[in-house]
Amino acid sequence: MVPRRDFVFSSAALSAAATAAITNSNAHAQSETNERTVRVGVMGLSRGQALATGFNKLDGVEVAWVCDVDGRRLSSSVKQLQEQGGGKAAPQTTKDFRDMLADPHLDALVCAAPNHWHAPATIMACKAGKHVYVEKPCSHNPREGEWMIAAANQFKRCVQMGTQRRSSPGTQAAISKLHAGAIGKVHLARCYYNSLRGPIGHGAEAQPPAELDYDLWQGPATHVPYRDNILPYNWHWFWHWGGGEMANNGVHGLDLCRWGLDVDFPVRTVSSGGRYWYDDDQQTPDVQSACFEFDGGKQATWSALSCNRHGPDYICAFYGDDGSLELDPNGVYRIFDRNDKQIEAGEQANQGDVEHLQNFIDAVRAGNPSRLNQPIVEGHKSTLLCHLGNIAYRTGETVQSDSKTGRLLGDIPEQLALWQRDYEPAWVEAVSM
Numbered sequence: 001m002v003p004r005r006d007f008v009f010s011s012a013a014l015s016a017a018a019t020a021a022i023t024n025s026n027a028h029a030q031s032e033t034n035e036r037t038v039r040v041g042v043m044g045l046s047r048g049q050a051l052a053t054g055f056n057k058l059d060g061v062e063v064a065w066v067c068d069v070d071g072r073r074l075s076s077s078v079k080q081l082q083e084q085g086g087g088k089a090a091p092q093t094t095k096d097f098r099d100m101l102a103d104p105h106l107d108a109l110v111c112a113a114p115n116h117w118h119a120p121a122t123i124m125a126c127k128a129g130k131h132v133y134v135e136k137p138c139s140h141n142p143r144e145g146e147w148m149i150a151a152a153n154q155f156k157r158c159v160q161m162g163t164q165r166r167s168s169p170g171t172q173a174a175i176s177k178l179h180a181g182a183i184g185k186v187h188l189a190r191c192y193y194n195s196l197r198g199p200i201g202h203g204a205e206a207q208p209p210a211e212l213d214y215d216l217w218q219g220p221a222t223h224v225p226y227r228d229n230i231l232p233y234n235w236h237w238f239w240h241w242g243g244g245e246m247a248n249n250g251v252h253g254l255d256l257c258r259w260g261l262d263v264d265f266p267v268r269t270v271s272s273g274g275r276y277w278y279d280d281d282q283q284t285p286d287v288q289s290a291c292f293e294f295d296g297g298k299q300a301t302w303s304a305l306s307c308n309r310h311g312p313d314y315i316c317a318f319y320g321d322d323g324s325l326e327l328d329p330n331g332v333y334r335i336f337d338r339n340d341k342q343i344e345a346g347e348q349a350n351q352g353d354v355e356h357l358q359n360f361i362d363a364v365r366a367g368n369p370s371r372l373n374q375p376i377v378e379g380h381k382s383t384l385l386c387h388l389g390n391i392a393y394r395t396g397e398t399v400q401s402d403s404k405t406g407r408l409l410g411d412i413p414e415q416l417a418l419w420q421r422d423y424e425p426a427w428v429e430a431v432s433m
Contacts, residue, residue, distance in 0.1 A: 038361050040108045040133075041065030041091075041100035043121060045073040046232060047135060048112030049080065051162075054357050055110065056081050056088060061361055065100045066091045070232070071211040095213050097121060101128040108158075108364055111135060116241045119144030120220040120423075120431035122159060122376075126151035127430075131158040131364045133357070136255075137247045137383040138376060140221075142406070143420040145380035145387075147433040152376050154433075158363045160356075160372045161379030163255045167356035170331025170349020171256070177325065178260045182335055182344075184321030187297060189261050191253025193245060193304040194311030197286070199278035200237065203229030220427035229281060237282035239394075244284025245304045247386040254292075255374075255382035256316045256327060257300040264381055265406035266292040266300075269399040271392040277307040290389035295403045302389065381406065391418045 038061050042052040045068040056063045066077045074093040082090055092099075097113075100106055101124060109125040111118055111134045119139040122132045132152075138161045139145040152159040165171045178186055206228040208214035214226050221241060236242040258264075273288030286306035293299050305311065314326040323337045331349030336342050356373065363371035384406045391408075392399045395418070400409040408415055423431060 036060065036365055037062050038107045038364050039064040039105055040110050041067060041097070041103070041106050042077075042110040042112065043067045043097040043100070044111065044113035044117070044135075045070075045077045046112070048110065049073075049077055051110050051112055051133070051135075051357070052077060052081060052091075053084060054353060055361075056084055056086065057354075058358060058361060060365075062088055063091045064089075064106055065094065065103065067094050067097045067100060069095050069213040069217045070209075071095060096216060098124075101125060101130060107131060108133060108360075112162075114217075114235050114241055115243060115247060116140045116221045117219055119148050120427065122148050123151045123433060124430050126155040126157045126159065129155065129157075131360075133160050133162060133360050134376075134379075135162040136251045136379070137243060137386055138379040139383055139387075140241075140243070141419065141421050142384055142387045145376075145383055147431075148376050149380055150433045152369065156367075156369070158360065158367075158369045158372055159376040159379075160360045160363070161374045161376060161383070162356065163252055163374050163379065163382065164352040164356035165252065165256060165331065166259070166352065166374040167359050168331040168349060168352030169355070170333065170346050171327065171352065173346055173349075174325060174327050174331070174333035175256075175260050177333070177335065178318055178320075179262060181322075183318065183323040183325055186261055186318050186320040187299065188319040189257035189298075189300045189316060190319075191250070191257050191300070191302050191316035192311050192314075193249045193253060193302075194309055195245075195249075195306050196309045197306045199280045200229045200234045200282055201280050203227040203281055218424070220423045220431045222422050222424050227281075234282075237284045239283050242284065243386055243390055244288070245286070245306050246288060246290065246302065246389050247383070250290075250302050250304060250389070251382055251386050253316050254300065254302055254385045255379075257302075257318075258382055258385065260316070260318050260325075260327075261294065261298045261300060263294040263296075263298055263300075265384065265403050266294050266388065266401055267403045268293040269385075269388040269392045269401065271389045273304075273393060284390075285393065288389075288393060290385075290392065292385055292388070300385070387418075391415050394418060 042048045108131040111121045122134050125132045205225045208226045271290035273285040290302045314328045318325045326334045333346040335344040359373045395414045
C-alpha cells in the first residue's frame with residue numbers, strides 16, 4: 001500500500017513546510033514569553049498517553065493532536081485528557097501522524113510509537129519543521145541515530161530523547177558528585193534490570209482487528225503478515241521491530257553509566273545470554289549480560305533477567321578509587337567508602353518525568369536545542385550501546401568500534417548488516433537523510 005498524503009514525501013513540500021515552521025519558530029523565539037502556548041501532537045497512545053497527560057498538565061502547553069493507528073485508543077485518550085480538566089480544548093484525533101505534521105500551527109511531535117517508528121517519525125517531523133520529543137531508544141538501528149542527528153542539525157530542531165532521569169534533580173546531584181570526585185576516579189559502572197515477564201505463546205497469521213491500521217503500524221519497516229501475538233506489546237521481543245530488554249529498559253541504566261563515567265563511545269563490546277524460560281515465539285534473550293570498554297580503562301556492564309524479579313534495589317552502581325555510589329531508580333543516591341561504610345545519602349527524589357517534559361518545552365519555546373538535558377546527539381550515544389550490545393549478542397562476536405564515532409571497525413559482514421535496515425520502498429525517501 002502506498003502511504004497517503006504524498007505531499008508529505010515531496011522534497012519541495014517538506015522544504016516549504018520546514019522553512020515556514022522554522023521562520024515561525026524563530027519569530028517566536030525572538031519574542032519569547034512564558035505565555036506563548038506550545039502546541040504538541042502525541043503519536044502512539046500506550047506510553048504516549050502518559051506523556052500526553054504530562055504535557056497537558058504543563059502551563060502554556062496544549063495537546064493539540066493525539067494519534068494512534070488503533071482507533072480504540074483515540075476516544076479513550078481524548079476522554080482522559082478532558083477529565084483531567086484545566087479548561088484546555090479537546091485535541092484533534094487521527095490514525096495517521098502525517099496529519100499532525102501538515103498542521104502549520106503544531107510546534108512539536110511527541111513520538112511514543114514502537115521502536116521502528118522512532119527515527120523515521122523524528123526525521124519526517126524535523127523535515128516538516130517540528131521539534132521532537134522521542135521515546136527511548138531513539139532508534140531501531142545505529143544508522144538511524146546518525147540520521148536523526150543530521151536532521152536535527154540541518155533543520156535546527158530541538159530533539160530530546162525520553163530518558164527522563166537526565167532531568168531528575170536527585171540524579172543530577174549524584175552525577176555531579178561523581179564528576180567532582182566524591183569516590184575518586186570512577187573506573188567501573190554496573191547497571192541492572194529485572195522483571196517477571198510471561199510467555200507469549202506461538203502465534204498464527206490472522207486478519208488484523210478492524211480498528212487497527214496494520215499497514216500504517218508497520219509503516220517504514222518492511223511489511224510482514226499480521227500475527228496474533230505481536231500487538232500491542234510483544235513486538236519488543238522481535239528484532240524486526242524491537243531490540244529486546246536491552247533497548248527497552250537497558251537504555252535507562254546504560255545512559256546513567258555513560259553519564260557518570262563521562263564517556264562517549266566504547267572501543268570494545270561483548271555480550272552473552274539466551275532464551276531460557278519459555279518455549280515461545282520470542283527472538284530476543286530473556287537473560288543477557290553485556291560489557292562495554294572505553295578509552296582510559298573505563299568499563300560499563302549491564303545485566304538483565306526478564307523472567308526473575310529478584311535483583312538489587314538500585315538501577316546502577318559506580319566504583320572509584322575511593323569508594324562507590326549507588327543510584328536507585330528514583331534518583332536517591334548512597335555513597336560508600338572502600339570499606340563499604342555509608343558516608344553520605346541523597347534526599348528523596350523522583351525520576352524526573354515532569355522536569356524532562358518541562359525542559360523540552362522550555363527549549364522549544366526558546367528555539368534553543370542547547371537547553372535540552374538529553375539532546376539527540378547524547379541520546380544516540382546511549383542508544384548505540386544497546387545496538388552494539390545486541391550486535392555482539394546476535395553475531396556471537398566481539399564488536400570493535402571507533403571511540404570517536406561509535407562506528408564498527410573491521411569487516412565482519414554479519415555485524416555490518418545489523419548497522420542498518422531495509423525499509424518499505426514507499427517510505428524510503430521520507431525517512432532517509
